[in-house]
Amino acid sequence: MRLKLFKNKEQRKKFLMSIFVLMMFGSVFAFLFGYPFMSAMNNPEETVTEQDMLKKFSNQGIFEGELSTREKNFLIQKGITIGTYYYTGSSDSFELEQLVQRLGRQLVIEKVKGNETKIEFISNRDSVMVKNMSDENVLNALCEVLYQPPPECAP
Numbered sequence: 001m002r003l004k005l006f007k008n009k010e011q012r013k014k015f016l017m018s019i020f021v022l023m024m025f026g027s028v029f030a031f032l033f034g035y036p037f038m039s040a041m042n043n044p045e046e047t048v049t050e051q052d053m054l055k056k057f058s059n060q061g062i063f064e065g066e067l068s069t070r071e072k073n074f075l076i077q078k079g080i081t082i083g084t085y086y087y088t089g090s091s092d093s094f095e096l097e098q099l100v101q102r103l104g105r106q107l108v109i110e111k112v113k114g115n116e117t118k119i120e121f122i123s124n125r126d127s128v129m130v131k132n133m134s135d136e137n138v139l140n141a142l143c144e145v146l147y148q149p150p151p152e153c154a155p
Helices: 009-042 050-059 069-077 096-102 135-145
Strands: 062-064 081-087 107-113 118-122 127-130
Touching: 050 069, 062 096, 069 081, 096 107, 118 135, 127 135
Parallel strands: 062 107, 081 107
Antiparallel strands: 081 118, 118 127
């Protein structure tokens, strides 16, 4: 014996339509409110606030390894020049700490192991690559990219 859930086709149609509408609203609701939570879990970098980055870069000027794209964009927007120091052997062959201290925190250096020794400076003003890293070449490059170049840059 077959059990009848609906008395006629009209009731069955209304029931199925209401189930369909509930599913549509439910999926939209789940997407709108669930997506921000899921994306934050998948990308923990986005949970770092501007205050956290300000604190990080005010306490330290030289970083081992590459900075994230978000950190680089943040620094450039704040008028800070980023120097990417590529080294092959020991990273101590270049006087990075003195350079960062001398320029009053308008320079942040990231040290990256690479195939050749060079340094690349990037700011809103310009981008310069220095392969022959003499003091004069590094200073000339900094004069091109820094917002407030040191007095040695004056003509």
